[in-house]
Amino acid sequence: MSKRVALEASHAVAEAVKMSDVDVISAYPITPQTHIPERLAEMVANGELQANYIPVESEHSALSACLGSVAVGARSFTTTASQGLELMHEVVYCGASMRFPMVMVVCNRSLSAPISVWGDHSDVMSCRDTGWIQVFCENSQEAFDLTVWGYRVAEDLKVMIPVMVNLDGFTLSHVTEPMFLPEQSEVDKFLPVFNYPYALNPDKPMTHGGLGQPDIYTEAKVAQEIALRKSKSVIIQGWKEFGDIFGRHYSPVEQYRAEDAKTLLLTMGSYSETAKVMIDERRARGESVGLISLRLWRPFPYEEFRKAVSGAETLIVFDRSISFGMGGPVFSEAKSALYSEASRPKVVGIIGGLGGRDMAVKDFEYVLDRGKEIAEQGSDRMIEVVGVRGEMIKA
Amino acid sequence: MAENTVKIGKNLVDAEEYLAEGHNFCTGCAEALAIRLVCKAVGKNMIINMATGCDEVCTTPLPVTSWRVPWMHTLFENAAATMSGGEAGLKILMEKGKIPQRDIKCFAMGGDGATTDIGFQALSGALERGHDFVYVCWDNEAYMNTGIQRSSSTPYGSSTTTAPAGKVSIGQKTQKKNMVEIAAAHGIPYTATACPSYPFDLMNKVKKAADMKGPAYIHILAVCPTGWRTASNKSIEIGRLAVETGFFPLYEVEYGKYKMTVTPKKMKPVSEYLKPQGRFRHLTEEETEQIQMKVNANYARLQKMIECFPAA
Ligand SMILES: Cc1ncc(C[n+]2csc(CCOP(=O)(O)OP(=O)(O)O)c2C)c(N)n1
Ligand code: SF4
Numbered sequence: 220m221s222k223r224v225a226l227e228a229s230h231a232v233a234e235a236v237k238m239s240d241v242d243v244i245s246a247y248p249i250t251p252q253t254h255i256p257e258r259l260a261e262m263v264a265n266g267e268l269q270a271n272y273i274p275v276e277s278e279h280s281a282l283s284a285c286l287g288s289v290a291v292g293a294r295s296f297t298t299t300a301s302q303g304l305e306l307m308h309e310v311v312y313c314g315a316s317m318r319f320p321m322v323m324v325v326c327n328r329s330l331s332a333p334i335s336v337w338g339d340h341s342d343v344m345s346c347r348d349t350g351w352i353q354v355f356c357e358n359s360q361e362a363f364d365l366t367v368w369g370y371r372v373a374e375d376l377k378v379m380i381p382v383m384v385n386l387d388g389f390t391l392s393h394v395t396e397p398m399f400l401p402e403q404s405e406v407d408k409f410l411p412v413f414n415y416p417y418a419l420n421p422d423k424p425m426t427h428g429g430l431g432q433p434d435i436y437t438e439a440k441v442a443q444e445i446a447l448r449k450s451k452s453v454i455i456q457g458w459k460e461f462g463d464i465f466g467r468h469y470s471p472v473e474q475y476r477a478e479d480a481k482t483l484l485l486t487m488g489s490y491s492e493t494a495k496v497m498i499d500e501r502r503a504r505g506e507s508v509g510l511i512s513l514r515l516w517r518p519f520p521y522e523e524f525r526k527a528v529s530g531a532e533t534l535i536v537f538d539r540s541i542s543f544g545m546g547g548p549v550f551s552e553a554k555s556a557l558y559s560e561a562s563r564p565k566v567v568g569i570i571g572g573l574g575g576r577d578m579a580v581k582d583f584e585y586v587l588d589r590g591k592e593i594a595e596q597g598s599d600r601m602i603e604v605v606g607v608r609g610e611m612i613k614a
Numbered sequence: 615m616a617e618n619t620v621k622i623g624k625n626l627v628d629a630e631e632y633l634a635e636g637h638n639f640c641t642g643c644a645e646a647l648a649i650r651l652v653c654k655a656v657g658k659n660m661i662i663n664m665a666t667g668c669d670e671v672c673t674t675p676l677p678v679t680s681w682r683v684p685w686m687h688t689l690f691e692n693a694a695a696t697m698s699g700g701e702a703g704l705k706i707l708m709e710k711g712k713i714p715q716r717d718i719k720c721f722a723m724g725g726d727g728a729t730t731d732i733g734f735q736a737l738s739g740a741l742e743r744g745h746d747f748v749y750v751c752w753d754n755e756a757y758m759n760t761g762i763q764r765s766s767s768t769p770y771g772s773s774t775t776t777a778p779a780g781k782v783s784i785g786q787k788t789q790k791k792n793m794v795e796i797a798a799a800h801g802i803p804y805t806a807t808a809c810p811s812y813p814f815d816l817m818n819k820v821k822k823a824a825d826m827k828g829p830a831y832i833h834i835l836a837v838c839p840t841g842w843r844t845a846s847n848k849s850i851e852i853g854r855l856a857v858e859t860g861f862f863p864l865y866e867v868e869y870g871k872y873k874m875t876v877t878p879k880k881m882k883p884v885s886e887y888l889k890p891q892g893r894f895r896h897l898t899e900e901e902t903e904q905i906q907m908k909v910n911a912n913y914a915r916l917q918k919m920i921e922c923f924p925a926a
């Protein structure tokens with residue numbers, strides 16, 4: 220029987236790490252991720268969790284140490300945010316390319332400069348092309364669930380790709396919410412013991428991470444791309460079995476009152492919950508609006524996404540970062556995913572919630588109204604940003 | 615003890631080759647020789663994480679490998695950090711009974727660039743945290759893999775592609791970073807210098823380092839015929855000259871106690887070491903004299919350390 224508890228999302232992650240019987244934790248503190256490594260260090264110090272906690276001197280080393288620990292067959296965990304994710308960037312890319320299965324939780328935060336400790340999605344967007352499986356959470360429960368599920372998917376022999384679990388800095392990482400903590404036996408049933416078949420072992424020497432010359436590099440990269448795309452079936456199967464055991468169900472594209480909606484709003488992460496309040500209010504007024512949120516960001520869920528928006532006239536994509544010189548990255552991907560469709564909604568991009576700028580229900584009302592307006596009349600602005608001050612956005 | 619050994623003088627040496635034949639190192643590369651000796655000293659019960667550099671590139675052109683021991687490479691500056699995880703992982707897996715108890719020696723290895731420059735922080739972190747591992751630096755005194763660029767371990771007066779000697783420059787204008795003393799300053803159990811021109815001294819140190827609980831650091835001078843512009847059949851000789859001139863003393867620091875492990879009978883002038891090397895060819899007599907003075911001063915300082923903190 221699972222028990223109902225109130226847990227901060229960061230502590231929910233720590234519980235998930237504990238119940239996943241992680242062997243090595245290697246992390247470097249950065250706001251707003253600190254509560255996760257602190258809680259884990261405490262668990263190890265109390266003997267609640269039998270793991271080796273490596274207090275590394277940087278994020279670059281945090282993830283590097285995980286690559287080493289996975290390589291010897293230890294289930295490994297790290298967590299970071301913002302500048303930390305940027306500092307470890309080359310290790311992020313390398314870890315996926317070497318197919319080291321592990322879980323990293325990113326408490327999404329903006330990037331310098333100006334320095335800002337508050338949330339947005341700039342950090343994770345810089346990791347779009349690193350080859351990790353990437354998912355987003357909306358609440359404490361999901362932070363717990365997706366961490367446990369992350370190991371199950373990453374370690375599947377058909378996958379062997381690390382999983383990045385994204386949760387919004389502060390607006391989720393520091394929020395205490397009611398959630399269900401399962402029994403250890405239920406977790407054990409869902410998550411088998413990690414049995415890494417390529418562990419560094421003197422009895423069976425293996426070479427990891429050699430030099431790829433032009434005659435082999437292409438094949439290595441294509442194999443990796445195919446593996447990431449194919450991981451989707453394991454991802455979905457993992458969620459199905461998760462649902463069977465725990466009674467909570469996940470899918471690549473989550474839908475909220477979306478089936479028959481003429482206008483759809485697309486969000487990612489914890490702001491989806493705020494947006495849902497707005498959707499309810501508009502539905503109460505008889506408007507045909509709904510919400511979809513991308514739970515799975517990589518591999519990009521083309522099929523599910525296309526299906527989810529197929530009946531809509533307008534899709535308004537809400538981005539929490541800027542790809543400089545281009546606009547919202549999620550907007551651009553959503554648009555490109557639909558380009559080849561015979562019939563498709565108009566796609567509009569609006570950016571907001573940068574560097575912790577609050578997005579209240581009324582702000583999502585603006586996103587919806589403005590989005591519809593742009594879909595109908597077009598826009599004379601260079602970029603659409605919620606609540607931005609100044610004349611600068613005029614084209 | 616290895617199963618298959620040969621006796622060389624009074625030394626019993628593992629007859630197995632863990633670095634396989636057919637690698638891509640240049641002819642006469644002392645780094646390759648050093649790697650071979652390090653592995654022989656430890657034997658099969660080791661795992662290696664290696665930084666990017668000649669060592670990694672020359673041994674693993676996919677899909678083939680020269681490694682007969684478990685080996686991994688991820689990036690350039692994180693060998694010590696990666697092996698921190700390897701060591702921590704093995705330890706906890708054994709503690710939790712997930713793998714059988716066994717003495718596996720954890721090694722991180724990298725060139726002077728990987729060690730004294732870009733991986734300096736990761737190395738310092740790993741030494742400070744006290745992981746039970748050995749870090750081995752192959753010091754060929756420049757970034758050879760990328761084309762002989764200077765590092766902080768390049769000696770004064772040497773010409774490299776990013777600190778070339780020219781009409782108004784001597785080449786390297788800075789003194790070689792003393793990585794051995796920096797490593798020792800972490801208070802780790804064991805630090806040593808070595809050179810494959812002295813194979814038994816090298817192997818004894820590696821064995822000692824591997825058997826020591828906690829971190830150990832070994833700094834190996836590796837003659838690089840390509841980067842130093844030396845004859846490929848002179849690598850052993852030039853390595854010896856480095857030691858015999860006092861340019862690269864062979865010593866160890868065990869729990870803070872210093873010991874010279876090879877003492878030249880009579881110190882040769884440093885010019886004998888510099889002369890056969892193209893990278894020093896531009897030096898004037900005066901400049902060579904300056905280098906001699908610095909070598910003398912460094913050597914005298916080391917002798918003082920030995921006097922003050924002698925090994926029992
Ligand atoms: C982050 C990063 N910067 C630069 C490089 C390019 N690079 C690869 S090996 C190398 C030099 C290696 O020098 P060293 O560590 O002294 O080893 P050597 O090749 O001399 O044995 C450089 C600069 C890299 N691979 N990664
Ligand atoms: S460049 Fe130097 S260190 Fe590199 S393989 Fe050739 S001789 Fe050895």
Ligand SMILES: [Mg+2]
Nearest residue numbers: 725726756758
């Ligand atoms: Mg070098």
